[in-house]
Amino acid sequence: MPVDSIGSVTGGSQTDALANSKTINQDDFIKLFLAQLRFQDPMEPVDNREFLAQLAQFSSLEQSRQTSQNTSDLLTMNSATQAVSLLNKQVDVQGLAAPMTGQVIAVAFTSSGPTLSVKDGTGAVTTDIRLSQVSLVKP
Template identity: 60%
Template structure:
């Protein structure tokens, strides 16, 4: 789940490239079991190599758990930031290079992260505003 904070720049292309270049736990297990299944019975895998691979597997699992915990913290942080913006005046940059100013009137939580609804000074309501689009928070 991608989560962005105020002022962060989200680059989905780099995230996709990173996921394609990594191996997950399931792929590692398949590779490991294939190696055991097709090893030469007359020359089995050296014990040191076997233990090193088990250590790599353990390290992979710990890394996965750390990643999940970090993602959970980012989701909580993003949610907290969004809720703290309720009834605050914010400025956000739009695609044309200008900024809109308004008050955050609602927060909606979606699978891609929190989205804000902002009532501009002209009375227009902007919906589906991401935290990364906020450029300034006024008290």
């Protein structure tokens, strides 16, 4: 899920290359590893050090993937916290047909991230405002 922050430069959604790519998990790696052992040439066995190096490398990649996932989860939680903290605050919004100022009256959580509903001075409500469109928060 793309994560926006208040006043961020990017306005569109970004795709996560890791989420869209096909990955191999540790169980698949062990199955592949055992198949490789089972079908190796008995006249030219593969050195065990190569297998251990591959296993260590896979473990390192798995830890890196978990760290990336945890960071993504943390950014998502931070984005949700930012959105909720804007309730009943005056904000300036950019990226619409015309810039506007209004009060945040609701927060909706969608698969693409939190969106705000802002009520302007005339009472008109604008929905689906992303955090990246908020340029200024007034107390």
